[in-house]
Amino acid sequence: MNLKAFFVATLSSALDLGIASPDDVLRHVTPDVLAIHLPRPLWARLLTACVGAPRVDAQLVVETIGVPNLCEHIPAPIIWACIEELAARALGGVVIAPAVAPSSRPNAEATASVSRPIPLPTPPPPAELRATPPTPIAVGPSIPSPLSASEGDGDPSRSRVPPSQRFRQSATNSGIGRLATSSARRPQAQAAPAPPPPEPVAAAPLPRVKRGQTESDYDLETFVGGKDDWKNALAVEDEQLVDWSAADETVTHAEELRPKR
Amino acid sequence: MSNDQRQAWFARMMESGLENDIFAPSDVLAHATPDVLASHLPAELLSKVLASSLAAGSMTPERVLETVTPELMAKHLPHDVLWQCIAAAAARAGVNKTVGS
Numbered sequence: 001m002n003l004k005a006f007f008v009a010t011l012s013s014a015l016d017l018g019i020a021s022p023d024d025v026l027r028h029v030t031p032d033v034l035a036i037h038l039p040r041p042l043w044a045r046l047l048t049a050c051v052g053a054p055r056v057d058a059q060l061v062v063e064t065i066g067v068p069n070l071c072e073h074i075p076a077p078i079i080w081a082c083i084e085e086l087a088a089r090a091l092g093g094v095v096i097a098p099a100v101a102p103s104s105r106p107n108a109e110a111t112a113s114v115s116r117p118i119p120l121p122t123p124p125p126p127a128e129l130r131a132t133p134p135t136p137i138a139v140g141p142s143i144p145s146p147l148s149a150s151e152g153d154g155d156p157s158r159s160r161v162p163p164s165q166r167f168r169q170s171a172t173n174s175g176i177g178r179l180a181t182s183s184a185r186r187p188q189a190q191a192a193p194a195p196p197p198p199e200p201v202a203a204a205p206l207p208r209v210k211r212g213q214t215e216s217d218y219d220l221e222t223f224v225g226g227k228d229d230w231k232n233a234l235a236v237e238d239e240q241l242v243d244w245s246a247a248d249e250t251v252t253h254a255e256e257l258r259p260k261r
Numbered sequence: 262m263s264n265d266q267r268q269a270w271f272a273r274m275m276e277s278g279l280e281n282d283i284f285a286p287s288d289v290l291a292h293a294t295p296d297v298l299a300s301h302l303p304a305e306l307l308s309k310v311l312a313s314s315l316a317a318g319s320m321t322p323e324r325v326l327e328t329v330t331p332e333l334m335a336k337h338l339p340h341d342v343l344w345q346c347i348a349a350a351a352a353r354a355g356v357n358k359t360v361g362s
Contacts, residue, residue: 002281003354009277010270017266017273076356084357087344090267 007071007079015067020086022058028082029074037073038065271343272335279331284350286322292346293338301337302329 014020038046042065049064050056062070071079278284299307310328314320334343351357 001283001354003283003356006274006277006281006283009281010274013270013273013277017270019266019270076354080351080356084348084351087347090270091341091344 003076004071007076007083008068010083011071011079012067014083014086015062019090020082022062024086025062025070025082026058028078028085029070033074033078034061034065037075038069039073042069042073267340268335271340272332274347275331275334275343278347278350279326283354284346286326288350289326289334289346290322292342292349293334297338297342298325298329301339302333303337306333306337 011020011025015022015025034043034046046061046064049060053060275289279286279289298310302310306329310320310325313324313328317324348357
């Protein structure tokens with residue numbers, strides 16, 4: 001009695017005929033079952049296929065392992081349970097989704113109820129992996145994990161310590177530390193002290209919306225308190241201007257750019 | 262699932278079961294009894310069965326199944342009868358034990 005050959009024929013024909021789908025198979029031949037019973041070379045083939053595939057689904061798993069290998073290595077009661085379920089469905093007249101072409105993958109909507117990403121279990125490492133020589137791996141300097149001891153201990157009650165001053169405080173007020181000597185930020189484009197807040201903004205109240213007038217009338221333009229405020233904000237001292245004509249690198253004549261003949 | 266698909270699958274299962282000695286022709290006829298055959302096989306097929314048996318001088322399960330092939334069984338006989346044959350063979354093989362994976 002060649003039970004496995006019978007299983008291969010039954011399961012293969014069921015898949016070919018659309019009686020069964022790869023999801024039906026993986027409902028019984030679960031990743032846990034595969035982890036226990038599938039030989040490591042087949043696991044290697046499966047992992048290789050999964051890594052290179054844009055999508056990992058039941059069809060990929062079944063096609064990669066192959067029905068003969070499944071029936072060879074998976075215990076017969078498990079395969080039989082799968083066949084039994086298929087027969088019960090076939091005899092019960094339960095209508096399932098029509099068979100798809102072997103080359104096409106079922107779309108996500110059609111298989112949403114039964115098809116889900118198959119998390120491959122961690123291959124059980126123990127004895128066999130120890131026998132294989134470890135692959136040399138380039139070891140770099142020890143870089144602490146982002147979840148270091150201060151944050152990664154999982155204690156939510158610990159409050160996060162605010163980061164300390166990034167710049168060293170310098171008493172000599174030299175170097176980069178001078179940037180942090182005062183709380184005031186480094187002036188950007190304004191050498192002169194900042195002018196006091198423009199009074200017209202505070203003095204001139206925003207016009208109110210009157211009856212018959214919508215707020216959008218004022219939303220069309222940004223209300224600026226004074227016309228000359230922008231000029232004050234962009235005021236630049238003469239010292240900050242660069243004399244481009246005196247700079248050595250500056251090309252002042254377009255003649256130099258032309259190719260010499 | 263169309264009837265053709267189911268029919269083809271059952272035909273394949275019966276064929277494979279016989280090829281791989283999962284069950285014997287006598288096991289098939291233990292479920293596909295003469296009453297079942299007489300009730301479901303078309304007249305011309307019944308005629309062929311009888312004619313071949315008459316020519317051989319005996320009607321054995323093997324000879325019946327030479328005429329009533331797995332395709333014809335799946336086409337004419339109730340599938341639940343065929344499944345009972347398959348399931349009984351699986352039970353004899355001990356593969357339908359409870360799985361404790």
